[in-house]
Amino acid sequence: MAKEKAVSAKKQARQQIVVQLQTALPGILEALGQKEFDSRLKKVSKILTEGIKVKSPKKAKEVKKVKIKQADKEKAA
DSSP: OOOOOOOOHHHHHHHHHHHHHHOOOOOHHHHHHHHHHHHHHHHHHHHHHHTOOOOOOOOOOOOOOOOHHHHHHHOOO
């Protein structure tokens, strides 16, 4: 099987904007035509998602193990 690339948050936001605007503005679709309407939706989604910054996942910090000396163990007991 081929690996599927993870879609970035910015791209997902653009896709959601396009879907919502398509359902909200059917009258403009009829006036402009499908091709022009799609290109305008693409431009609008780019403008609206301009400020979104994609953050890379943070790496997990390693926990350092500290060795306890025998003398310290005896004092604690």
